Amino acid sequence: MTIDERHGRFERYAERLLDRARRHGxxxxxxxxxxxxxxxxxxxDSEIHQSVTEDAVRVSLRYVRGRRHGMAVAGRLDDSALDSLVERAASNAAGTAETDDWPGLPEPGPIPEVTGAYAAATAEATPELRAGVVRDVIAAADAAGAAASGSFATGAVTTVVLSSRGVRAAQTRSDAWLVTVHASPGGGTGYAETCAVDVAHVDGAALGREAAGKARAGDHPVVLPAGEYPVVLEEYAVADVLAKLGRFGFNARAVQDGQSFAQPGLRVATDLVTVWDDGTDPLGLPTAFDHEGVGKERVSLIDRGRCDRVVHDTGTAARAGVRSTGHALPAPNPVGPLPVNMFMAPGRLSREELIGRLDRGLLVTRFHYSNPVDPKRGIVTGxxxxxxxxxxxxxxxxxxxxxRFSQSYPDVLRRVGAVGRDRRTVRGWFGGVPVLGDITAPSVLVDGFRFSG
Known part of the structure; x- marks a missing residue:
């Protein structure tokens, strides 16, 4: 099925559902x-053990009656599923109180032209193609005497948004995502990850060598005491910092609920740090609009160390007296709008030059199981x-x-002393949010990071 055929099919289902909702009242x-x-x-353990394919659909309906609105979601598109969806959404609307500050459904607006969001080779990738890339990863592990584990996902997502106010938006995006962890006999482990629109840009051999090299270099680790150390955070760790700050800092709902550290002009980093969100940049995984059908806007989040703006959906924008920036998540959404296509500006130093500036410190590949303990101050444990x-x-x-650590992520950025010139794009992990996101980040040198042991 071509992209146009897929868009047409989903648009017909959406039209039928809109018609059912109108006739229902x-x-x-x-x-x-x-x-x-x-x-x-x-x-x-350096063996392929599973290859699966899923063709899934998710349809959501926001049903409005006056100043009441309700949501319902289904995973089927047959007539009975659509009828049930309307009934459930209408019932949810009837059971809610009138919302005085609800702005109503968004009006149609400009949607930016986006290039490089889809590659047919990725959407049509075969098990044999993925197996070939995985074999390259495993070969690098074998050469280093390590064992490789991980996953390689390919596919495409088609999104269609239609509304009674005239919003009509459709797009198809593809993505390939390769993750691997290598383990060596001496107890060392190494991690590597990449994502791309085009599967041809995924280099399994290079990723395998990266993970294998880290694993062998990590054999027989020593124990260091708790304390504060200067660190070089590699791109994976920096991506975690940005993802957490995006969710709990630059989310307009968190700001309006008094749960964010972000304030216009507040210094949250050194002058070396500039961060923005741009769903249209082909360096990431581009997208033209959000899940309300509102066009994506480039939003400056940190401008040379100072808070600049936050991202909005229709609801938070109305409360703030501004327009939506096109960052609504799939409804129902208890999280609020998120920057899910984040970029940090590169610096001038190579990885080796960053490490060379450490007199005595640590090189950190990534953070794991990081969770907020004080979102308002940006404190994360992991x-x-x-x-x-x-x-x-x-x-x-x-x-x-x-x-282990419990650390204020804004404090990490306030102590950035140098930024790497090379950047890596990885899948953004925003805490279980069901959205395809990405973060493009460099490595950074941080003058002090406190570890608890």
């Missing part, structure tokens, strides 16, 4: 149909994983056993 309605064709190849190394006089001298 809705004064307004909004439908989002999202279909994902996804395939996955898993591997463990643990390092898959590659921590002691650096002395600019040279890596020993692997280090993983360390």
């Amino acid at each position: 809705a004064s307004g309605a909004e439908v989002c149909v999202e279909g994902r064709l996804a395939s996955l190849t898993r591997f463990a 643990v390092t994983r898959d590659g921590v190394f002691l650096v002395e006089h600019g040279e890596i001298v020993a692997p280090v056993r993983d360390l």
